[in-house]
Amino acid sequence: MAPAQNEPTRPHSPSYDLTGKRVVVVGGKTGIGLGIAQAAHAAGASVTVASRRSAPAADHPELTPFEQITLDISDEEAVRAAFETIGSLDHLLVVAGPTDGSWGAFMDKDMRGVRSYADSKFLGSWACARYAHPRLAADGSITFLTGGIAARSKFGMTAVTSTFAAVEALARSLALELGPIRVNAIRPGFIDTDLWNFLSKTDAADVREKVRANFPARRIGRPADVGHAAVFLMTNPYVTGTVLEVSGGEQLVDWQF
Numbered sequence: 001m002a003p004a005q006n007e008p009t010r011p012h013s014p015s016y017d018l019t020g021k022r023v024v025v026v027g028g029k030t031g032i033g034l035g036i037a038q039a040a041h042a043a044g045a046s047v048t049v050a051s052r053r054s055a056p057a058a059d060h061p062e063l064t065p066f067e068q069i070t071l072d073i074s075d076e077e078a079v080r081a082a083f084e085t086i087g088s089l090d091h092l093l094v095v096a097g098p099t100d101g102s103w104g105a106f107m108d109k110d111m112r113g114v115r116s117y118a119d120s121k122f123l124g125s126w127a128c129a130r131y132a133h134p135r136l137a138a139d140g141s142i143t144f145l146t147g148g149i150a151a152r153s154k155f156g157m158t159a160v161t162s163t164f165a166a167v168e169a170l171a172r173s174l175a176l177e178l179g180p181i182r183v184n185a186i187r188p189g190f191i192d193t194d195l196w197n198f199l200s201k202t203d204a205a206d207v208r209e210k211v212r213a214n215f216p217a218r219r220i221g222r223p224a225d226v227g228h229a230a231v232f233l234m235t236n237p238y239v240t241g242t243v244l245e246v247s248g249g250e251q252l253v254d255w256q257f
C-alpha cells in the first residue's frame with residue numbers, strides 16, 4: 001500500500017533505546033517501580049522517581065542515578081504541583097499503590113478501606129496521567145501497573161480486583177482519548193518485592209516452591225522482568241490500549257498461595 005500523505009516513507013525500525021528521553025516513574029523508589037527506573041536508565045533515559053518517601057541517595061545508593069520528587073498520588077493538588085515542577089517528559093509510568101493490606105473486605109463495617117484504596121491506586125493513576133498529559137511528548141507514552149488479580153479474583157480481595165480492572169479500563173480509554181500518545185498497562189504476576197514481607201520465612205519459601213513447581217517460567221518474577229517490559233512499551237511506537245502480562249505464565253495454571 002502506498003504511504004498516506006505525511007506518513008514517513010523510511011522503514012521504521014523501533015529499538016529499545018531511550019537516549020535523550022525523560023522518564024518519570026511514580027512509585028519508582030522501591031520494588032517494581034525501581035526495576036522500571038533502572039531499566040529505563042540502562043536504556044539511556046534520564047529518570048525521575050516520585051513517591052511519598054524522601055530517600056537521601058547517601059542512604060539509598062540504588063537511587064543515585066535518579067532525580068527524586070516527593071509526591072502523594074492521592075493528593076490531587078500535590079500531583080498537579082509535582083508535574084508543574086517536573087515539566088516536559090517523554091514517558092510516564094504509574095506504578096505506585098498501597099501495599100500495606102489496608103484495602104479492606106467487601107462486608108467491612110464501612111467502606112473506608114475500598115475508598116482509600118481506589119482513591120490512591122485508581123484516582124492516583126488518573127491524576128498522574130491527567131497532570132502529566134499536557135507536558136508529554138506526542139510520541140510519548142503512559143504505562144499503568146495492575147496485577148494478575150485483575151483477571152482472576154481472590155476471596156477477600158474484591159477492592160484490589162475491581163480497582164486493578166478499573167486501571168486497565170483507564171488505559172484503554174486514554175489510549176483512544178490521548179492518541180497519538182500511547183497508553184498501556186502492565187499486569188505483573190508474583191514479583192519478588194517487599195510487598196510480600198508480611199509472609200513468614202516459611203510461608204515465603206512455600207510460595208516460592210509452589211511458583212517454581214507450577215508456573216511455566218519456573219521461577220518467581222523479578223522487578224527487572226517488569227522493567228524490560230516497560231522499556232518495550234515505551235519504545236514500541238505501535239502498541240497502545242493493551243494490557244501486557246508479565247507473570248511467567250501464572251494465568252495458565254491453577255494455583256493458590
Ligand SMILES: NC(=O)c1ccc[n+]([C@@H]2O[C@H](COP(=O)([O-])OP(=O)(O)OC[C@H]3O[C@@H](n4cnc5c(N)ncnc54)[C@H](OP(=O)(O)O)[C@@H]3O)[C@@H](O)[C@H]2O)c1
Nearest residue numbers: 027030031032051052053072073096097099147191193195
Ligand atoms: N510485587 C508483586 O508481586 C505485585 C503483584 C501484582 C501487583 N503489584 C502492584 O505493583 C505495585 C508496586 O508494588 P511493589 O511490589 O513494587 O511494592 P512496593 O515496593 O511496596 O511499591 C509500592 C510503591 O508505591 C509507592 N506508593 C504507595 N502509595 C503511594 C502514594 N499514595 N503516593 C505515592 N507513592 C505511593 C511506595 O512508595 P512510598 O512509600 O515512598 O510512597 C512504593 O514505592 C503495587 O500497586 C502493587 O499492588 C505487585
